[in-house]
Amino acid sequence: MDNNIKSILERFDALEGELLSWQGRIGDPEILSQLNRWHNDLGALRFHLNRSTNDFGIMALLGGTGTGKSTLTNRLLEIEGSATSFRRTFTGGPIAFIHPTMNLPESWLGLPHFDVSQEDLPVRGQSGSLMVVSLENEWLSRRVLIDTPDVDGDAETHYDQAERVFRWSHSIIFLVTPEKYQMTELIPFYRLAQRYEIPTIFVMNKCEGSDVVEDFRSQIEGRGFNEPHIYSIPRDDSTYEPPDDFGLTELRNWISETQMLKIDNGTGGLANRIQDSILRLNDQIFVPLRNDLATVERLRESLESFVAPGPEVDVSGLTAELQQKMQAKSILYLMGPKRILDRAKKISSTVFNRVTSPRSWFGKDTQSGSQEGETIEAQALPDFHSMLVDQFQIGQSRIRDILEGNDRAKSWLSHSQETKESLWIDPERAGTIVDEEIESLNHWLKERWETTPRDTKTILNLLSHIPGGKKIVEWSEASPYLLVLVAASYSSFFGPIDLLVIGGYSLATWLGEKLSNEVTHQVRRTNQTIYRRFERLMKDQVANQIHWLSQQVPSRGSIENAEKEMNRLADCLESVGTDR
Ligand SMILES: Nc1nc2c(ncn2[C@@H]2O[C@H](COP(=O)(O)OP(=O)(O)O)[C@@H](O)[C@H]2O)c(=O)[nH]1
Ligand SMILES: [Mg+2]
Structure with missing residues (x-):
């Protein structure tokens, strides 16, 4: 795979170059937003393709509203870094907690980064940007932790932001509660986490008994996760005790000590990311644009023949x-030959003979002409x-x-x-x-x-x-x-x-x-x-x-060029092989 990464990145550059020329040339806002999403996801894909084993890992917390993501962030970091609330969908945008010795690439997440100073903690986050909190925290020395807005948040942007963080992260903690572990919003994330071979752990927060944890386990296993790591954290006032090795302390330690330290997305996962990128580009952008191009060409023809x-x-x-x-609106009523004939037939045959010869009919020296002159109707x-x-x-x-x-x-x-x-x-x-x-x-x-x-x-x-x-x-x-x-x-x-x-x-x-x-x-x-x-x-x-x-x-030529690039990419990928 590694030998191919360079050429795949080059192919993506060429493809993206062609697509950039489509700015302002897509009339359908739906296709346009798909294209923008695709560009952003390509940013995430490049980030993963460019990985180096020395890089630190980026771990994100994902879950429904009120599951305690911000609370868990604070517990893992042992500070009040992220603002929590009993109010629904409180966290407004992603928040990165990072050790001062690390540098988060500026392009990470494809959103502007804003530094947050200590005095401004706890922070709530802001839609459309990444808040960056720099902390001298031992636990952060080998990874970045990201708190996210809820996947089931009120605003559509909440889901989009959570999805964006998911695509740009190296590992994921899925956080659920006994009330929320069945929510359907998480299912596509579970599926992608497997497809992209993203290291994943599951935490059930606000836990009051082991039954529900076991039910969650069978649900997760049913979704194809093999021997999932499921931690549980008791509700504050609950007497529930999580099983040995699967409480908050163990969670902190396990994250610190195990493979979740570093990036280890499998190559099969990367190949699948590339494949999905190509398929989405084709299905959600090229196919509808091709149809629209045919429509434009048809309409153009009708307009041209119109003039x-x-x-x-x-x-x-x-x-x-x-x-x-x-x-019709002329000042003079014009009498056509047919009408003259009709009229003439009604009169006499002599007149009829005359009208068959307009020259004689209108001849200077005939008087009958002036009689017929009465038929002139003047209008405005x-x-x-x-x-x-x-x-x-x-x-x-x-x-x-x-x-x-x-x-x-x-x-x-x-x-x-x-x-x-x-x-x-x-x-x-x-x-x-x-x-x-x-x-x-x-x-x-x-x-x-x-x-x-x-x-x-x-x-x-x-x-x-x-x-x-x-x-x-x-x-x-x-x-x-x-x-x-x-x-x-x-x-x-x-x-x-x-x-x-x-x-x-x-x-x-x-x-x-x-x-x-x-x-x-x-x-x-x-x-x-x-x-x-x-x-x-x-x-x-x-x-x-x-x-x-x-x-x-976009022009036919440009769409065809882009399709050629896409096919070259697919060929590159073919030589690597995908795992599914
Ligand atoms: N009783 C109890 N409340 C919790 C626990 N964890 C979080 N909460 C509360 O649940 C609410 C939502 O938490 P928050 O961290 O803001 O959830 P988020 O939306 O996932 O970030 C807040 O009022 C928290 O105080 C817990 O373990 N026990
Ligand atoms: Mg929150």
Whole structure:
């Protein structure tokens, strides 16, 4: 084993290096806390792997609340070092009692160490740190004694702290009472103590009779401990006498004189620790992360296809939808060919013949066109600004549906540190697009207004056909109307429908003949720019979400690297062999 320890430690270093890059890239707090636990337990494993036979041993007291751990600490040390109380779960954090000649490695337990001076005794301990009491005490000259919070303490941190101490210690005293020796919280510790070959002794405190000690013994033997050392200490007011060699004095002496002095974790125990570390990394971290990675990749695909252009059109589904909305809200009711046909069938066959030929239908010299002109319905000019804002919000809520429709993403969202502002683009920005583009069209028109009287006259004339458009005399008011009319007649809003009747003319004809190409071209460009910019903003929004999604799980490459390292470690271990 020893030959392998160096390479195993190196493998762990490489593995941990890869895992460190996962900081901030795990969206699930449960997986994150498993990873943090794994890192801490790796600290304990390294501590054991780096052991040297000259090191002093670290012995911890473990047990339920009120079993007398702090009391026993004081009795073993013959001082009032650890604060005891009849109150439940009194000890708040681990306390190390150590001889001044010894140095506890700073990294021990992976928690900050605080020195406690003599005047501050007895000490209660503090969650999340290690209190270190330095004592000129003969009994401590060859070992460190650790008092711990209760394994069944009120707070979850109590169990976690006890478990942490268990993992970092060389030997364990399990302390029970007649009331508490059956508690289930100790069972996993018993199992691990055997699996890691940790020297273990059992003490029944507050004892009033031998029956219960014997029952405890059979329980412990039933859990696989072979000839367990079970000491008993009578309750203060009890007449019970522990059997010879198994009272407090003997306990003190035995600990002093026997193998519990030093570290002697077997190599099989170390191999099992390594194996557990690998298995836990795989089961509790790699497997769920792999699943999450697949989820992220799936969601990413749905988000991308959401804004990807279709094969035929150069706009995404959302801009196409925006076009339809603009059509519905357009100032002019546009009559499609089918509707004209339906209507025509109801009238006469002569009319029907005419409508099958739109050119004649809308021809300049026919009068029937103006009769059909009555079918034009004028509505209010669409509010482009809020239309784009609405459409953008619809897009955002679809993205949200995609994300929240997935349980994993929903949970990441609820735990995300990201602020709303950084994840979601302000939909007003979509409205700004139209404001800016109409403004710039205005600017362009303003420069041309009057310089090309033909266009000016045409535009005013055109607008006079539209109810509400009559009042328009200022160039600055013309842009949004032009935008609708030009876009409609060139099918850029509405697909195949381009039949619009104004004063007997189709709008297309009207614009084509009367308005200069330059104006028409400029307005069409404005229209296209609005869609392009809207689409780009939507893509930015999706890119935000995709970026956020990618931060919920480490990259595929990194997970694969880590798995490779893990497999190399498993190979190293295979060559050593495990005992179970
Ligand atoms: N009567 C009696 N009380 C004890 C004995 N050992 C501990 N206690 C009391 O049990 C309570 C809990 O003890 P403590 O050492 O704080 O337990 P911990 O929670 O395991 O650290 C305190 O009130 C102690 O005085 C004992 O042997 N006999
Ligand atoms: Mg205590």
